[in-house]
Amino acid sequence: MFLEILVYGGVASAIYAMLAIGLTLIVGLARVFNMAHGAFYMLGAYGVFSASQLLNLPLGVAVGLSLLVVALIALMVERICLRPLKGSLEGTLFITLILALFFEEIIHLAFGPAARATPAFLSGRVVLGGTTVPAQRMLVVLVSIVIILGLWVFISKTKIGGAILSVSQDQESASLMGINAKKMIVLVNGIAACLAALAGILVAPFLSSSPTMWVMPLIKSFTIVILGGLGSVIGSIMAALILGYSETLVAFLISPRISELVTLIILFLVIVLRPAGLMGSKTEA
Amino acid sequence: MKRMKKLHRFPVLVAICIGIGLVLSGMVSSELQAAEDVFKIGVVTSFKMECGTATLKAAEMAAEEINSQGGILGRQIKIFSGNSESDPEKGIMALKRLVEKDKVHVLLGGASSGVVLAQMDYLKHYNIIYLAVGPSSPLIAKKVAQNYDKYKYEFRPFVNALDVCKALVGDELSMLVKKGFKKFAILREDAAWNRGLVKYIQGNLPKVGGELVAVVDFDPKTIDFAPVFSKITASKADVAIPIIAHSDTITLYKQWHEMKPPFRMVGINNPGMNAKYWDQTGGACESEVNVTWGVILRAKITPKSIPFFDKYSSKYKEAPHACGSTAYDAVYILANAVERAKSTKTEDLIKSLEDTDYVGSSGRFVFDKKTHDANFGSIEYCPLLVTQWQEGGKFEILLPKEIATSEYQDPPWLK
Numbered sequence: 001m002f003l004e005i006l007v008y009g010g011v012a013s014a015i016y017a018m019l020a021i022g023l024t025l026i027v028g029l030a031r032v033f034n035m036a037h038g039a040f041y042m043l044g045a046y047g048v049f050s051a052s053q054l055l056n057l058p059l060g061v062a063v064g065l066s067l068l069v070v071a072l073i074a075l076m077v078e079r080i081c082l083r084p085l086k087g088s089l090e091g092t093l094f095i096t097l098i099l100a101l102f103f104e105e106i107i108h109l110a111f112g113p114a115a116r117a118t119p120a121f122l123s124g125r126v127v128l129g130g131t132t133v134p135a136q137r138m139l140v141v142l143v144s145i146v147i148i149l150g151l152w153v154f155i156s157k158t159k160i161g162g163a164i165l166s167v168s169q170d171q172e173s174a175s176l177m178g179i180n181a182k183k184m185i186v187l188v189n190g191i192a193a194c195l196a197a198l199a200g201i202l203v204a205p206f207l208s209s210s211p212t213m214w215v216m217p218l219i220k221s222f223t224i225v226i227l228g229g230l231g232s233v234i235g236s237i238m239a240a241l242i243l244g245y246s247e248t249l250v251a252f253l254i255s256p257r258i259s260e261l262v263t264l265i266i267l268f269l270v271i272v273l274r275p276a277g278l279m280g281s282k283t284e285a
Numbered sequence: 286m287k288r289m290k291k292l293h294r295f296p297v298l299v300a301i302c303i304g305i306g307l308v309l310s311g312m313v314s315s316e317l318q319a320a321e322d323v324f325k326i327g328v329v330t331s332f333k334m335e336c337g338t339a340t341l342k343a344a345e346m347a348a349e350e351i352n353s354q355g356g357i358l359g360r361q362i363k364i365f366s367g368n369s370e371s372d373p374e375k376g377i378m379a380l381k382r383l384v385e386k387d388k389v390h391v392l393l394g395g396a397s398s399g400v401v402l403a404q405m406d407y408l409k410h411y412n413i414i415y416l417a418v419g420p421s422s423p424l425i426a427k428k429v430a431q432n433y434d435k436y437k438y439e440f441r442p443f444v445n446a447l448d449v450c451k452a453l454v455g456d457e458l459s460m461l462v463k464k465g466f467k468k469f470a471i472l473r474e475d476a477a478w479n480r481g482l483v484k485y486i487q488g489n490l491p492k493v494g495g496e497l498v499a500v501v502d503f504d505p506k507t508i509d510f511a512p513v514f515s516k517i518t519a520s521k522a523d524v525a526i527p528i529i530a531h532s533d534t535i536t537l538y539k540q541w542h543e544m545k546p547p548f549r550m551v552g553i554n555n556p557g558m559n560a561k562y563w564d565q566t567g568g569a570c571e572s573e574v575n576v577t578w579g580v581i582l583r584a585k586i587t588p589k590s591i592p593f594f595d596k597y598s599s600k601y602k603e604a605p606h607a608c609g610s611t612a613y614d615a616v617y618i619l620a621n622a623v624e625r626a627k628s629t630k631t632e633d634l635i636k637s638l639e640d641t642d643y644v645g646s647s648g649r650f651v652f653d654k655k656t657h658d659a660n661f662g663s664i665e666y667c668p669l670l671v672t673q674w675q676e677g678g679k680f681e682i683l684l685p686k687e688i689a690t691s692e693y694q695d696p697p698w699l700k
Binding site: 001004008012108112113114115116117118119120125132134136205206207208210213216248251252255256257258259260 | 332333334335338475501502503504506507508509510511512513515516519533535536539540543544545556561565566567569
C-alpha cells in the first residue's frame with residue numbers, strides 16, 4: 001500500500017505540477033487568471049486522439065501537431081481576447097471562462113458526450129518493489145520531471161528566461177531595460193498552453209478524453225497556484241506535491257469517494273489561514 | 286379641402302385594417318387547424334447523455350414510421366425536444382417550456398432518475414402523461430403506487446433497477462458462483478438510483494452461494510480508479526460488481542485492462558450498454574459482463590428487434606443504445622393506446638395505457654396497474670440479457686439461454 005501511494009501520488013503530483021506551473025507563470029507575468037487553461041489541457045487530449053486515431057498519424061507527429069495547434073489557439077486567445085483588456089481582472093476572468101465553455105461545446109458537438117480512448121504510448125507494466133504500475137503512468141512522471149527541469153534551466157540560465165523573470169517582477173522597469181514585455185507575455189502564454197496540452201496528451205491514454213475533463217484540473221491548478229503563492233514556480237511544485245499526495249492518501253486510506261474534497265478543503269484553509277500561499281509574501285496577497 | 290382628403294383616406298384605412306385582420310385571422314385559424322392536425326410529443330431528456338440523444342433519435346424514427354402510415358387517429362406526430370442536462374431544475378424548466386410554449390400533448394424521456402422524480406410533481410398540474418425512458422430508480426414506481434392519484438400520469442416502458450438487481454444476483458452472479466468464483470466486491474458509484482441495491486445484493490448473494498467481501502464507493506466524477514482497484518484487490522474478491530449508470534466507465538475499463546488486477550468485472554454498467562463500447566474503450570472492455578436490456582445488439586428478442594436494429598444503425602450510422610429501442614417502443618405504445626382509446630384525452634389515455642399489451646422491439650410491454658412499470662426480467666415479457674464482450678470485439682449474449690450466443694470467458698490475464 002505504501003509503495004502504491006508513493007507511485008500514484010507521484011503521478012497525480014506530476015500532472016498537477018505541469019498544469020499549475022504554466023498557470024502560475026501567466027499569473028506572475030501578465031496578472032491574468034486564465035480560466036481557459038483547463039481547456040488547453042482538454043484540447044491537447046482531444047488533439048492527440050484526433051491526430052492518432054482519426055487521421056492515423058504516427059504518435060510522435062500526433063503529439064507535435066496537437067501541441068502546435070494548442071499553442072496557436074493560445075496565442076490567438078492572447079492576441080484577440082486578452083491583450084485588448086489590458087489586464088482587467090474581471091474582463092479576463094469572464095472572457096476566458098466563456099472561452100473554456102465555448103471549447104467544451106465545440107468538443108461536445110464534434111465528438112459527442114462519451115469519453116474517447118487514446119491508446120497507451122507505452123504498453124506493459126513496471127514492477128516497483130512488488131507494486132505493479134502501468135508503464136504509461138511512469139512515463140507521465142518521467143516526462144514531467146524532464147519538462148520541469150528543462151523549464152527551470154530555461155528560466156534561470158538563459159537570457160530569455162531572465163527577461164521573463166524581470167517582466168514578472170516589474171514590467172515597467174523591465175521595459176526601461178529594453179525588454180519587450182509584450183513578447184515575453186506572448187511567449188509565456190504559449191509555454192503555459194503547451195504545458196497544459198502536454199499534461200492532457202500524457203493522461204489521455206489512461207484518463208480518457210471527455211468534453212468536461214477541463215473543469216476539475218482547472219480548479220486544482222488554481223488551488224495549487226494559490227497554495228504555492230501567486231507567480232511562484234517552486235511554490236507551485238511544492239503545492240502540486242501536497243495536493244497530489246493528500247488526494248492519493250485519502251483515496252487509498254479512507255475512501256476514493258471523498259478524495260475530491262481534499263482540493264476544496266486545502267483551498268478553503270489557504271484562503272482563510274495563509275492567503276499569500278506557501279511562497280508568497282504578505283504584500284502579494 | 287384638407288378635410289375632404291382626410292375623409293377619402295378613411296375608407297382606405299378601414300379597408301387596410303380589415304385586410305390585415307382577415308390575413309391575421311386566416312393565419313390564426315390555419316395555425317389552429319395545424320395544431321389540431323398534429324399530435325405533439327415532447328422529448329425531455331439529457332442530451333449530454335448517450336441515453337438522451339438515443340431517445341430523441343429513436344422517437345423521431347418511430348414518429349416518421351407512424352406518420353408514413355397515416356399518423357395517430359389521422360394526426361401527424363411532431364417531436365419537440367427539451368434538454369434537462371441531467372439537472373432536476375433544468376429538467377423542470379424544460380418540461381414547463383414544452384408544455385406551456387410548445388403545447389405538447391405527451392412527454393417522453395427522462396434519462397436520469399433524479400430528474401424524473403423532480404418532474405413527476407408537475408404532471409398532475411399540467412394533466413399530462415409522461416413515458417419515462419432511461420430512469421431506473423425504484424422510487425419512481427413507489428411514488429406511483431403510494432400516491433396513485435397524483436402520479437398516475439407517469440408510465441415507465443423501461444427497466445426498474447430492482448429487476449436489474451434480481452437478474453444481477455439470480456442470473457449473472459450465480460453463473461459466476463457456479464464457475465467457482467465465490468468472493469464478490471461491490472464497486473458502486475455514489476448515486477440516488479443505486480442506494481438500495483447494496484442491501485439487496487448483501488441479502489441475496491449468500492442465497493446463490495456467494496460472499497460479499499467489500500463495498501467500495503466512489504464519486505461519479507472519479508477518473509482515476511487506481512485506489513478503487515487497490516481496495517478490491519486487498520479484499521481478495523474474485524469478482525468486482527460495478528453498479529454504475531452515470532460515471533465514465535470507458536476510463537474505468539481502460540484502467541482495469543491496463544492494470545490487470547486479479548478480479549473479473551461482472552455487474553451493471555449502463556454506459557456500456559451499446560455496441561460502440563468496444564471501439565469507445567479501444568477493446569479494453571474485453572471480458573466485461575453486463576446486465577442489459579432493450580435492443581443493443583443484433584439479436585432476435587422479438588420479430589421487431591432485428592428490423593429496428595438494422596434500420597436505426599443504417600439511419601444514424603451507429604448501433605442503438607438501450608434507451609433508443611425503449612423510446613422507439615414507447616412511441617408505438619402511445620400510438621397503440623391512442624388508437625385503442627380513440628381519444629387523446631389524458632384520462633382516457635391513462636386507462637388505455639394501463640391495458641397495454643404490446644410487442645415491441647425490446648419485448649412484450651405490459652404495465653403494472655399499481656406502479657405503471659413495464660414488466661421487465663423474463664423472456665415472456667421484456668427480457669434482461671447478460672452480455673459479454675469477447676475477444677476480437679464480439680458482443681455475445683450469455684443469458685437467457687433461449688437466445689444465448691456464447692459461454693462466459695475469463696479475462697485473458699486470469700485464464
